[in-house]
Amino acid sequence: KMLVIGSEPPFKVKGLWLFRGQEIPKFVMDECYDMELYEWTKVDISDEAQKERASQMIEDAEPFEGEALLDAKCFK
Numbered sequence: 368k369m370l371v372i373g374s375e376p377p378f379k380v381k382g383l384w385l386f387r388g389q390e391i392p393k394f395v396m397d398e399c400y401d402m403e404l405y406e407w408t409k410v411d412i413s414d415e416a417q418k419e420r421a422s423q424m425i426e427d428a429e430p431f432e433g434e435a436l437l438d439a440k441c442f443k
Contacts, residue, residue, distance in 0.1 A: 368425055370427075370436060370438070379434070427439045
């Protein structure tokens, strides 16, 4: 799930990627040449705040983190 956030430039892009297992699969690292340009954080589902943030991303909650949600796309 990828979100574009903000009401005017510069916009923020935030995403939620779900992987099977605990690590990012090697084929994803190999295919996505710009992976190291992004900040990756593993969600701790036992932390209610992190769990709620992930739910808001999935549900296209607006506002998101206090800012307008410009666009949201779910890639499968």
